[in-house]
Amino acid sequence: MTDLTVKISSLTLKNPIMPASGTFGSELAPLLDINRLGAIVPKSITLSERGGNQTPRVCETDGGMINSIGIQSKGIEHYIANILPSYQDFEPPLIASISGESIEEFENLAERLDREPSVAALELNISCPNLRDHGQAFGMSADTTYQLLGKVRAVTTKPLIAKLTPNVTRIQDIAEAAERGGADALTVANTFLAMAIDTESRKPRIGNVMGGLSGAAVKPLIVRFIYQVHQATNLPIIGSGGVMNGQDAIEMILAGASAVQVGTATFIQPNAMNTITDEITDYLVRHHISAVKDLIGQVNLD
Amino acid sequence: MKTFNAKIMTNQSVSTRYWQITLDVSAIDMPVQPGQFFHIQCGDAWKNPLRRPLSVYHYNRELRTLEFLYLVKGTGTQQLTLKKKGDMLNLIGPLGQGFTLPEQGALLLVARGVGVATLHALAREARSENKRVHVIISARTPEDLLTVETLTHIGATVHTVTDEEETSSVESVRSLSEKLIREEGISAIYTCGSRRLSKLVQELADEYQLKGELATEAHMACGIGDCYACACTIRKGNQLKTVRVCTDGPVFPISQAVLQ
Numbered sequence: 316m317t318d319l320t321v322k323i324s325s326l327t328l329k330n331p332i333m334p335a336s337g338t339f340g341s342e343l344a345p346l347l348d349i350n351r352l353g354a355i356v357p358k359s360i361t362l363s364e365r366g367g368n369q370t371p372r373v374c375e376t377d378g379g380m381i382n383s384i385g386i387q388s389k390g391i392e393h394y395i396a397n398i399l400p401s402y403q404d405f406e407p408p409l410i411a412s413i414s415g416e417s418i419e420e421f422e423n424l425a426e427r428l429d430r431e432p433s434v435a436a437l438e439l440n441i442s443c444p445n446l447r448d449h450g451q452a453f454g455m456s457a458d459t460t461y462q463l464l465g466k467v468r469a470v471t472t473k474p475l476i477a478k479l480t481p482n483v484t485r486i487q488d489i490a491e492a493a494e495r496g497g498a499d500a501l502t503v504a505n506t507f508l509a510m511a512i513d514t515e516s517r518k519p520r521i522g523n524v525m526g527g528l529s530g531a532a533v534k535p536l537i538v539r540f541i542y543q544v545h546q547a548t549n550l551p552i553i554g555s556g557g558v559m560n561g562q563d564a565i566e567m568i569l570a571g572a573s574a575v576q577v578g579t580a581t582f583i584q585p586n587a588m589n590t591i592t593d594e595i596t597d598y599l600v601r602h603h604i605s606a607v608k609d610l611i612g613q614v615n616l617d
Numbered sequence: 618m619k620t621f622n623a624k625i626m627t628n629q630s631v632s633t634r635y636w637q638i639t640l641d642v643s644a645i646d647m648p649v650q651p652g653q654f655f656h657i658q659c660g661d662a663w664k665n666p667l668r669r670p671l672s673v674y675h676y677n678r679e680l681r682t683l684e685f686l687y688l689v690k691g692t693g694t695q696q697l698t699l700k701k702k703g704d705m706l707n708l709i710g711p712l713g714q715g716f717t718l719p720e721q722g723a724l725l726l727v728a729r730g731v732g733v734a735t736l737h738a739l740a741r742e743a744r745s746e747n748k749r750v751h752v753i754i755s756a757r758t759p760e761d762l763l764t765v766e767t768l769t770h771i772g773a774t775v776h777t778v779t780d781e782e783e784t785s786s787v788e789s790v791r792s793l794s795e796k797l798i799r800e801e802g803i804s805a806i807y808t809c810g811s812r813r814l815s816k817l818v819q820e821l822a823d824e825y826q827l828k829g830e831l832a833t834e835a836h837m838a839c840g841i842g843d844c845y846a847c848a849c850t851i852r853k854g855n856q857l858k859t860v861r862v863c864t865d866g867p868v869f870p871i872s873q874a875v876l877q
Contacts, residue, residue: 337844337845338839338843338844339843340841340842340843342841342843342864343841343843345618345619346618346619346620346709346841358843358845366848366859367845367848367859370835370836370847370848370849371836371846372836372845372847372848373667373836373837373838373844373846374836375665375666375667375692375693377663377664378663379666380666380667380838382838382844382846384844384846384848387845387848387859530666531662531663559662579666581839581843582666582668582838582839582840582844583658583662583666583667583668584707585620585709585839585841586620
């Protein structure tokens, strides 16, 4: 028997595979066995209702896509009344991704969700490139990251996962700041601020001009970030960016990830997360490895 | 809704910019409504990672074949033209909200460009229930007029207008539509493919108290309601609401359409 369990702080996941926020919903239930996921991550929630950005909100690029959804959201009360209950019959623990326009909003959201027993952990989306002007995000500043984590830490005992932005000069600084502020784990990373232009019309291919790049094209960059962050902190890492198959997931685990998020691959094949989990098992069997956790950070540098 | 593979029976060009593909879906047992769509993997997952939403042109329940009439618009649909007879295609569907037929009376369908593909499925459904169907097809050139023969063959009355013949102005289509509404007992009006014509259909539905529906299109990522890429604005009562084309649409009551 292969052991796929991994730990993210106090949370034990039955396998390392979970959705990236914003790419998953209960609509997938007919196409994907949700009970086989390591965790459930519903779309980021904001304090109040948001309409999202102008269209087109997605465009295709080589090996990926740019999105600028802008977190269309019905607000925290709707989330608690409707979204959380819609997952209550599924087995995997639920990680609530929260997004705020100020540190105070993060605090309010965390305080509100701290009272919800169905929320196993909070992922702090301090890195969405689509909320503020020109892709600015809290996670671009180590000081802001430290302050934000500290404020949220004070209002909840639930595990806190800081989702870092790749749009920084030195990600280790942000990771250390998050750790000092009280983060229990890190998601590495959100999408890359990107742009594409339609040469026929000379118009940006995203309504909001810029958006976040995801998909297979970003994977080598994310593997590098995971490796760097793993060197810099002791926190468990959730790798996120461009995982298309089990091999990709193993690569991130070897670089230092304890778990892996899957997003764009789900748009290509809705059951991608189930397939990736099977491929991880195949890898372990093929290499006579009994537990996937034994591979974390085991890149061979000799 | 499911993810499945289907074998390609034919895939050929029907005019300079349009292709038609027929799939064997005999392994699939599913109800398919006109106006619904399938989310299709068109080519290589590196060059074209995103699927393309194509609305149903014709679903033949007896032969279990599924047909799409598609405009070759970008790299995804270009890749689709390279698929050969016998190749497999991966689809998710059927997806979205389809058209609803009127209880009684005749239907008027107003199509522009590839919009006729979507309305063709509706025309067939209405004809199978012996409802009278009039179709106004608008296109750039007479060569771009699609499915005229097929629609005539199934017993729909087809009226064509083109830019080249200078018969496709909104004013011309309005007077033709009004004549049909007055003389042919039209109780419902449908449109797809043009913002200008959608606006006209919205006005006509309001003025003549007709049931009206609009089929929309959008860039999509997931196609099943998770990602919110395909947002559009609709009017519900006095409020504007942002909804998803893929799951709340692609067919909306024409009264809800917000058209600039």
